[in-house]
Amino acid sequence: MEHWQLLMKTALLGTGKQALPAMTARDELETALAAIRQDAANDREDVLLKTGAVLLNYRQAGITTLPADNLSAATAAPETRPYCSPEAVASLQEAMDLGSNALTKHWLELCADAGYLLPPALLPLLMDKATGSKQLRAPLMKCCGNRGFWLAQLNPDWAILLPGHGVEISADAWETGTLPQRCEALTRKRSEDPEAALTMLMETWKQENAATRAALLECLQTELSPNDIPWLQQLTADKSLKVKEKAWELLRQLPQSEIVQSYQQLVAAAINNIDGAIIITELQLPLPANIYQSGIDKLPPSALHMSDETYQLQQLVAQVPCSFLSKHLDLPPAACVQQLAAAGMEAAMLKAAIHFKETDWIEHILEQSHTFYPEVFHLASPAKLEAYAMRFAEKEGSAVILRMGAGTTPWGLAITQQIFRFIAMHPYSYNRNYFLELAHLLPVEILHIDEKRYFGDILYNQQAWKSLKEKLFELIACKAAMQQQFTQR
Amino acid sequence: MAREARVNDGIGELLRWMKDMLRNGIIHLPEKNQAYWENTIRRLIDAQAPGLAGMVRNIQDIAYFREGWQEVFLQQLLKLYIVIQGYQHLEALPAPLQQDVRQLCGFTVNQEQLKSFQGITDTWMVLGKQASEQDKLVTERYWLYGVNSGRSALILQFYARHFSGAGFSLQPGTAVHGELVYFPSAQPLRALLKTCQLTHTPLRFRGMESWEEVLEHQSMLCSQLPVYPEQLYTIASLQLVQYRQQWYLMDRQRRLMAVKPGAPKLWKLLAITGGQAMPMAVVGAGRDYEPIGVWPDAHYQAL
Known part of the structure; x- marks a missing residue:
C-alpha cells in the first residue's frame, strides 16, 4: 500500500524535514484523510499520527490471505506398526x-x-x-x-x-577429499572389498606424503588379512618411521607374517615341555636385528628385578598366539595357562590373547588368575567376566563398578549384590547421579531380595546407604515398569 | 479523580515525547540507549498509567537489529496513539469501549465486583496455555472455548516466582464445567472463572471453516475495538506448510496465513499431524497466528 509506505518514509526522515504529503483515496478513507488534512489545529506530527491511526485500522480491517497456488505440501507416509500404550x-x-x-x-x-x-x-x-x-x-x-x-x-x-548421515562419501572423495574423508572412503571400500581397497591405496601410495601414508595405512586394520602381508612387508623398509611402525604393527597382528613366525621360532626355542614340565631356556641375546626393528625392546637401564632375557621373552610371548603355545607345548589350554602362569608368563599370555582376539584363551586365563586386569572387561563372555569380577568386587570394587558399568550386558544378581555391599561400605563415593547411566544394567530382581541376604547382619553406614538405596531402587523400579509394559503386551 | 488527572498529565507528556520523536525521525531509534525509553516508562508508571508504560516497553523491546523493524514500530506506536486518543475522548466513546480504553491505560477492574455479576455457565475446553516471565513475574494465559456457547475466553493469572505459587492451574486438553464472567469490553475476551469443576467431557471440534471467516471476524472486531488483543480461533482444517522458506497454515480453500514468527512447538505440530490437514486451534491477530492444539482424531491434543 503506497500510503503506508509514504507514512513510514516520512516517519523515518522526520516531520521536521518534511511534512506527510497529501494522500488521496477512495470512499470513506478519503473523507477521513481529508478531514485530518483540513483541520488547521493539526500540526505536522498530528497529521502523521492521525493519518497513521486511520490507515492502521483500514489495513487491519482488510487483511487478506495468500493464495497457495500450486504449493504441494509434504506429508509423512502412513505407519505400519502400532503405537505403544x-x-x-x-x-x-x-x-x-x-x-x-x-x-x-x-x-x-x-x-x-x-x-x-x-x-x-x-x-x-x-x-x-x-x-x-x-x-x-x-x-x-x-x-x-x-x-x-x-x-x-x-x-x-x-x-x-538419519542413518548414514555424516558418512556420505562422494564418489571422488578418495581423489579430492580431505584426509578424514579419504580415510572414511578407504575404510568403507575395505569393508566392502578388501583386495580392491588395498589396490586403491597402492596405486596412489607414491603421491602421498609420510603423514598421509601413516593415516591411510591405519585403515587397513579393517579386514586385515594374510593377503596384505607382502605389501606390508615392503613398507617395513619405508623411509618414514611412522609408516614403518604402522606396518610392523599390522604385521604383528597376522600369525602368518614372517615376523610372527620368527617370534614363534624364538619362543619355541626358549620354552619347552620336557616330560610334562615347562622348561624355560634363556634367550640368546642379542636377537636378530629385524626383531628389534619390529618393535621388541631391550630392557631399559632403570628396570630392576628382571633380566634382559626374561624381559624380551615376555614381549615375544605377548606377540605369539596362545594357540601356538598350546600346540608347541602339547598341552591343553587350561594346563598351558597354569604352567606358563607359574613361570611368570600370565600377563604376557593375556596380552597375546587380547592381541589375537583369542576369547577362549582370555577366559582360561581369567579363570585361574589372581590378578585384576581391568583391560579384559567385555572381551570375554559376560558370565565368565562376572565370575572373574566377583573375585575382586571387595578389593577392587571401584574398578569393578567402573568396568562393569562400561558394558552392555545387564549385571547378574550375584555381582550386583556384591557391588551393593561395596557401595554400602563407601556410600559417600557413590550417589544417584553415578547410577543414572548404569541403571539399565541393574537387575530388577534385586528389588525383591532381602538385603540381609547380601549384607548379612553387618551394619554399614546405614543411613547413607538407605538414602542411596531409595534412589537406586527408584531407577530400578522404573526399569522394571518399562519391562513389564513391553512384556505384558 | 486525582488518578484520572495524573493519567491525563502523563498522556500529555507521552504525546509530546512521541511527537518529538517523529519530528526528529525514527531512523535513529536503533541507536537510542535504554534511558531514552526507561525515562518515559518511569514517568508513565508515576502517572499511574502502567498499561501505557507496558505499551512503551513493548516498543522498546522491538528487535531494532532486524530488517523490517520500522513496520513493527509504526504499528505499535500508532496503537499507542489510538489508546491515547481514546482516553482523551473517553466521554465520546460507547460505555463498553470506555472500559477497554481504561484497561489498556492500566486501570484495573475490581474482580470481586466482577464475580458478583452473572456469568455464562458452560463446559469450557482448555485449548491452550501460554506462559511468560518478566522480572520474575509469571504470566499465564489460558485459552478457553465454550462447548455450548461457542465463545472463547482468555483467563490470565499472574504470580511472582519464588514468592507465591499459582492460584489455580488448568490443564490444556481437559475441560472444566463452570461459570465464567467476562471483563467489561466492547468485544469481551478476558474473563475469570467464578466456579470451575473438572469434567470428562471429550473435547470435540467446533469452530470456523476457513481463514475467510476468521478475517471477517477480525474486520468486525477492529470496527468495534481498533486496538484488540490476540484471539482464539478453531478452524476445521489447517495444514502446516512451508512456502518461500516460511511457515504458513493453509485452509481448505488453499489460502495461506503466516505462522507467528518464533511460534514454539511447530515441530510437535508436524509430528502429530504428519503434515496432514486437521482441525486446529490457533491464537493470534492480524497477519500471523500461533497453533496451540490440534484434533488428530476425535480427541484434542494441546501442543
Missing part, C-alpha cells in the same frame, strides 16, 4: 524425568524389539535429546516410524539422526 509412555516419561539417558535408551530398545512405535507427539522431544546424545540415536530411529524419518529429513537439526 499410554502406560508404556508413562514409564518413558519417568525415565526422562529421572534424567537417565541409559533408561531412556533401554525403553527405546524395548519398544523397538516389541514392534511398537513411539507416539508422534513425543518425537520432537526425543529427537532433540538424541541429537545431543549419540547413544539414543540408533534405538530412537528403530521405533520412530515413518513419521520420525520424515521429520528428520525436514528439520536440518535432526538430519544427524
Whole structure:
C-alpha cells in the first residue's frame, strides 16, 4: 500500500524535514484523510499520527490471505506398526524425568524389539535429546516410524539422526577429499572389498606424503588379512618411521607374517615341555636385528628385578598366539595357562590373547588368575567376566563398578549384590547421579531380595546407604515398569 | 479523580515525547540507549498509567537489529496513539469501549465486583496455555472455548516466582464445567472463572471453516475495538506448510496465513499431524497466528 509506505518514509526522515504529503483515496478513507488534512489545529506530527491511526485500522480491517497456488505440501507416509500404550509412555516419561539417558535408551530398545512405535507427539522431544546424545540415536530411529524419518529429513537439526548421515562419501572423495574423508572412503571400500581397497591405496601410495601414508595405512586394520602381508612387508623398509611402525604393527597382528613366525621360532626355542614340565631356556641375546626393528625392546637401564632375557621373552610371548603355545607345548589350554602362569608368563599370555582376539584363551586365563586386569572387561563372555569380577568386587570394587558399568550386558544378581555391599561400605563415593547411566544394567530382581541376604547382619553406614538405596531402587523400579509394559503386551 | 488527572498529565507528556520523536525521525531509534525509553516508562508508571508504560516497553523491546523493524514500530506506536486518543475522548466513546480504553491505560477492574455479576455457565475446553516471565513475574494465559456457547475466553493469572505459587492451574486438553464472567469490553475476551469443576467431557471440534471467516471476524472486531488483543480461533482444517522458506497454515480453500514468527512447538505440530490437514486451534491477530492444539482424531491434543 503506497500510503503506508509514504507514512513510514516520512516517519523515518522526520516531520521536521518534511511534512506527510497529501494522500488521496477512495470512499470513506478519503473523507477521513481529508478531514485530518483540513483541520488547521493539526500540526505536522498530528497529521502523521492521525493519518497513521486511520490507515492502521483500514489495513487491519482488510487483511487478506495468500493464495497457495500450486504449493504441494509434504506429508509423512502412513505407519505400519502400532503405537505403544499410554502406560508404556508413562514409564518413558519417568525415565526422562529421572534424567537417565541409559533408561531412556533401554525403553527405546524395548519398544523397538516389541514392534511398537513411539507416539508422534513425543518425537520432537526425543529427537532433540538424541541429537545431543549419540547413544539414543540408533534405538530412537528403530521405533520412530515413518513419521520420525520424515521429520528428520525436514528439520536440518535432526538430519544427524538419519542413518548414514555424516558418512556420505562422494564418489571422488578418495581423489579430492580431505584426509578424514579419504580415510572414511578407504575404510568403507575395505569393508566392502578388501583386495580392491588395498589396490586403491597402492596405486596412489607414491603421491602421498609420510603423514598421509601413516593415516591411510591405519585403515587397513579393517579386514586385515594374510593377503596384505607382502605389501606390508615392503613398507617395513619405508623411509618414514611412522609408516614403518604402522606396518610392523599390522604385521604383528597376522600369525602368518614372517615376523610372527620368527617370534614363534624364538619362543619355541626358549620354552619347552620336557616330560610334562615347562622348561624355560634363556634367550640368546642379542636377537636378530629385524626383531628389534619390529618393535621388541631391550630392557631399559632403570628396570630392576628382571633380566634382559626374561624381559624380551615376555614381549615375544605377548606377540605369539596362545594357540601356538598350546600346540608347541602339547598341552591343553587350561594346563598351558597354569604352567606358563607359574613361570611368570600370565600377563604376557593375556596380552597375546587380547592381541589375537583369542576369547577362549582370555577366559582360561581369567579363570585361574589372581590378578585384576581391568583391560579384559567385555572381551570375554559376560558370565565368565562376572565370575572373574566377583573375585575382586571387595578389593577392587571401584574398578569393578567402573568396568562393569562400561558394558552392555545387564549385571547378574550375584555381582550386583556384591557391588551393593561395596557401595554400602563407601556410600559417600557413590550417589544417584553415578547410577543414572548404569541403571539399565541393574537387575530388577534385586528389588525383591532381602538385603540381609547380601549384607548379612553387618551394619554399614546405614543411613547413607538407605538414602542411596531409595534412589537406586527408584531407577530400578522404573526399569522394571518399562519391562513389564513391553512384556505384558 | 486525582488518578484520572495524573493519567491525563502523563498522556500529555507521552504525546509530546512521541511527537518529538517523529519530528526528529525514527531512523535513529536503533541507536537510542535504554534511558531514552526507561525515562518515559518511569514517568508513565508515576502517572499511574502502567498499561501505557507496558505499551512503551513493548516498543522498546522491538528487535531494532532486524530488517523490517520500522513496520513493527509504526504499528505499535500508532496503537499507542489510538489508546491515547481514546482516553482523551473517553466521554465520546460507547460505555463498553470506555472500559477497554481504561484497561489498556492500566486501570484495573475490581474482580470481586466482577464475580458478583452473572456469568455464562458452560463446559469450557482448555485449548491452550501460554506462559511468560518478566522480572520474575509469571504470566499465564489460558485459552478457553465454550462447548455450548461457542465463545472463547482468555483467563490470565499472574504470580511472582519464588514468592507465591499459582492460584489455580488448568490443564490444556481437559475441560472444566463452570461459570465464567467476562471483563467489561466492547468485544469481551478476558474473563475469570467464578466456579470451575473438572469434567470428562471429550473435547470435540467446533469452530470456523476457513481463514475467510476468521478475517471477517477480525474486520468486525477492529470496527468495534481498533486496538484488540490476540484471539482464539478453531478452524476445521489447517495444514502446516512451508512456502518461500516460511511457515504458513493453509485452509481448505488453499489460502495461506503466516505462522507467528518464533511460534514454539511447530515441530510437535508436524509430528502429530504428519503434515496432514486437521482441525486446529490457533491464537493470534492480524497477519500471523500461533497453533496451540490440534484434533488428530476425535480427541484434542494441546501442543
